Amino acid sequence: MELPKLRQDIDNIDTKLVNLLNERARISLNIGKAKKEAITINPEDEEKETHVYIPGREKQVFEKLQRLNYGPLASESLCAIYREIMSASISLQKAISISYFGPEGSNTHQAARERFGESVQYLPKLSIPDVFDAVEHGHSTYGIIPFENSTFGSVVTTLDRFISSKVQIRAETYLQISSLKRVYSHPQAFGQCQKWLDHNLKTVERVEAGSTSQAAQLAAAEPNAAAIANIGCAQLYGLNILERNIEDSQNNITRFFVIGTSSDAPTIEDKTFILFTLDHRQSGALCDALKVFKDYDINLTKIDTRPSLMRPWHYVFFIEFQGHKEQEEVKKALNELNQYCLDVVILGSYPNQKPVSLS
Numbered sequence: 001m002e003l004p005k006l007r008q009d010i011d012n013i014d015t016k017l018v019n020l021l022n023e024r025a026r027i028s029l030n031i032g033k034a035k036k037e038a039i040t041i042n043p044e045d046e047e048k049e050t051h052v053y054i055p056g057r058e059k060q061v062f063e064k065l066q067r068l069n070y071g072p073l074a075s076e077s078l079c080a081i082y083r084e085i086m087s088a089s090i091s092l093q094k095a096i097s098i099s100y101f102g103p104e105g106s107n108t109h110q111a112a113r114e115r116f117g118e119s120v121q122y123l124p125k126l127s128i129p130d131v132f133d134a135v136e137h138g139h140s141t142y143g144i145i146p147f148e149n150s151t152f153g154s155v156v157t158t159l160d161r162f163i164s165s166k167v168q169i170r171a172e173t174y175l176q177i178s179s180l181k182r183v184y185s186h187p188q189a190f191g192q193c194q195k196w197l198d199h200n201l202k203t204v205e206r207v208e209a210g211s212t213s214q215a216a217q218l219a220a221a222e223p224n225a226a227a228i229a230n231i232g233c234a235q236l237y238g239l240n241i242l243e244r245n246i247e248d249s250q251n252n253i254t255r256f257f258v259i260g261t262s263s264d265a266p267t268i269e270d271k272t273f274i275l276f277t278l279d280h281r282q283s284g285a286l287c288d289a290l291k292v293f294k295d296y297d298i299n300l301t302k303i304d305t306r307p308s309l310m311r312p313w314h315y316v317f318f319i320e321f322q323g324h325k326e327q328e329e330v331k332k333a334l335n336e337l338n339q340y341c342l343d344v345v346i347l348g349s350y351p352n353q354k355p356v357s358l359s
Ligand SMILES: O=C(O)C(=O)C[C@]1(C(=O)O)C=C[C@@H](O)C=C1
Pocket: 028, 031, 032, 052, 053, 054, 055, 057, 058, 061, 085, 086, 089, 090, 093
């Protein structure tokens, strides 16, 4: 076929696409209005503000797209296009800001961009507690923080800040951490690449930085210095890539939480994250607490513990389980759990986003 004719075909399709995209945008604006009206009609509702970001609905849309797609467009390409459609849709309803554990180019920044696209405002914060503060004080609509890494485990600063937090988890999101690099880095990244570093850079001094992107920034400003960071950082700070994929486990994935002022309504598959404290003088207290989940047939997906920060040798337990805090069985289980605990705090419920490859 002639090239001009093929380009004419593309022009015609683009005209249709632009019209359809705007039709979609108008519906999104109406959804925005409907959300505001729902709150005005039901002022007694727990929900005091309109949430434009609905992770459960987004999951549904993305799953449907992948089911519908028979190519030749790759599903990843289609999802990337839709990420931006959704981002624009959100920003039409309300201008939102996302604070993230930065600086610019950090893994958390990357995770945030993959989750929220380019039409929202990003606010870098230099520490994880600063992200919590920004959400708690209303300086940003949502926050995003690293929660755990598949090789190195929990991010303890995040767990510790949850102990005194007023935020609720709204979503989880996963990021494949690849192409880790050099000698300046965040302690988490050093931990993830320990074996490689011991083998290849045994005599090189390891200098800790506040984040992987700060490490890249430092390395860029210093001759003969390197950083362990992601590819985005190398591009941002003009670094050469010396070695790729140096992490000990090649399947190195970090999970992040999106935090906000409230969680969203139940979807078909949610998880809930809680913390609780126990009376340590009572033998079997932890066993009694955990048995509640067995009795209600609630599957646990994570358990962790941290010093309580209030009294030495007192601990806070963190548990993630399948189910939503508004489901009857979960409510009953948490009520019963309360009887065995000094304190139970629900940190939020969110749709399960675990990639199938990790299940
Ligand atoms: O369904 C909604 O609640 C919308 O606001 C629409 C929409 C979309 O564009 O599809 C936009 C943002 C939400 O995070 C989910 C979906």
